[in-house]
Amino acid sequence: MSTDKKPGEAERTAHEQIVRRPVQIAGVTIQPRDSAEAAALPVEPLAAPVAVEGQRCGLVAIVGKPNVGKSTLLNALVGQKISITSRKAQTTRHRITGIRTQGANQFVFVDTPGFQTIHGTALNKSLNKTVVGAVGDVDLVLFVVEAGSFTTADAKVLALLKPGIPVLLVANKLDNVHRRGDIAPWLGEMQERHAFTEFFPMSAKQPKDIERLLGVCEKYLPEQAWWHGEDELTDRSEKFLASEMVREKLFRLTGDELPYTSTVVIDKFDEEPGRTSKRMLRIAATIVVEREGHKAMVIGDKGEKLKRIGTETRMELEKLLDAKVFIELWVKVRSGWADDEARVRSFGYE
Numbered sequence: 090m091s092t093d094k095k096p097g098e099a100e101r102t103a104h105e106q107i108v109r110r111p112v113q114i115a116g117v118t119i120q121p122r123d124s125a126e127a128a129a130l131p132v133e134p135l136a137a138p139v140a141v142e143g144q145r146c147g148l149v150a151i152v153g154k155p156n157v158g159k160s161t162l163l164n165a166l167v168g169q170k171i172s173i174t175s176r177k178a179q180t181t182r183h184r185i186t187g188i189r190t191q192g193a194n195q196f197v198f199v200d201t202p203g204f205q206t207i208h209g210t211a212l213n214k215s216l217n218k219t220v221v222g223a224v225g226d227v228d229l230v231l232f233v234v235e236a237g238s239f240t241t242a243d244a245k246v247l248a249l250l251k252p253g254i255p256v257l258l259v260a261n262k263l264d265n266v267h268r269r270g271d272i273a274p275w276l277g278e279m280q281e282r283h284a285f286t287e288f289f290p291m292s293a294k295q296p297k298d299i300e301r302l303l304g305v306c307e308k309y310l311p312e313q314a315w316w317h318g319e320d321e322l323t324d325r326s327e328k329f330l331a332s333e334m335v336r337e338k339l340f341r342l343t344g345d346e347l348p349y350t351s352t353v354v355i356d357k358f359d360e361e362p363g364r365t366s367k368r369m370l371r372i373a374a375t376i377v378v379e380r381e382g383h384k385a386m387v388i389g390d391k392g393e394k395l396k397r398i399g400t401e402t403r404m405e406l407e408k409l410l411d412a413k414v415f416i417e418l419w420v421k422v423r424s425g426w427a428d429d430e431a432r433v434r435s436f437g438y439e
């Protein structure tokens with residue numbers, strides 16, 4: 090065997106050397122492409138990533154019934170808006186990963202749609218599947234409820250949690266509780282319901298509470314190398330974030346009249362060479378509603394509402410993506426899409 094080293098080869102880590110042998114991942118043997126010599130070596134299972142000293146990294150799921158503040162909490166924990174929030178229940182429809190790297194710790198958060206208990210549509214079945222998938226294999230679950238309250242809808246979410254995974258009870262919206270003395274007996278009742286590892290009364294709108302919560306979550310992260318780069322905020326695409334942003338403005342600006350079954354499809358997401366150093370994005374999106382009446386509601390008087398949805402989305406996306414954004418919005422009526430499984434999938438739901 091030749092001992093000649095190419096320049097720089099001496100600096101290779103032990104982990105890189107192992108990857109150059111044939112390896113088995115999920116039962117499949119993968120041959121290295123560049124070395125016939127290495128291919129002759131015995132096949133070895135791929136070693137786990139070598140932990141960089143002191144690094145911790147783990148998955149934290151955020152679960153709870155609709156409207157308890159999960160997305161607000163995720164955005165605050167990540168320190169950037171990546172999940173949409175609104176006063177209207179059931180705005181979160183996808184599993185969203187938010188990443189926060191702080192000191193030696195990398196928290197990978199998974200936000201889930203509020204568990205749907207009322208309607209049995211194809212859309213709601215798909216949303217519930219996302220929740221069950223998200224809580225299966227994580228290091229910690231943040232079970233979010235409104236402080237002082239526990240309803241049947243909360244109980245249904247709690248019943249989904251698998252034994253063996255630590256669950257922290259996040260009693261959110263503490264700022265809405267005027268009689269703080271009521272919280273201690275309520276926590277006692279909660280203790281009876283589930284073996285929560287910790288109780289955390291807080292407000293997702295209080296930066297101090299967010300820092301304290303990160304401190305508590307830290308000890309549940311296993312010691313292992315980070316999965317994401319230090320600057321990464323989310324694993325969702327910019328296109329996805331754009332559709333979520335349109336959806337948020339849509340719900341915020343149409344108030345309670347527009348049913349939550351309205352959705353947004355991105356038809357075009359193109360990056361064009363800008364004249365300055367700033368990136369330039371050209372986006373076209375269609376808002377899909379169920380009835381002609383909803384379409385009129387979204388367009389508004391002389392197109393005023395749709396124009397505002399477009400302007401507010403553009404302003405927020407320009408900040409988030411650090412780019413100049415042009416956005417064009419359309420509204421289409423597709424009756425019964427939330428009941429149609431094929432259509433639910435074609436709109437990007439699992």
Ligand SMILES: Nc1nc2c(ncn2[C@@H]2O[C@H](COP(=O)(O)OP(=O)(O)OP(=O)(O)O)[C@@H](O)[C@H]2O)c(=O)[nH]1
Nearest residue numbers: 156157158159160161174175179180181203292293
């Ligand atoms: N007063 C108060 N309001 C909060 C707090 N956290 C969230 N909210 C509000 O609660 C509402 C719902 O918040 P979201 O973060 O959208 O809730 P969600 O649980 O993600 O909702 P779904 O997407 O329906 O599952 C919004 O109006 C938030 O501003 C809090 O700590 N205090």
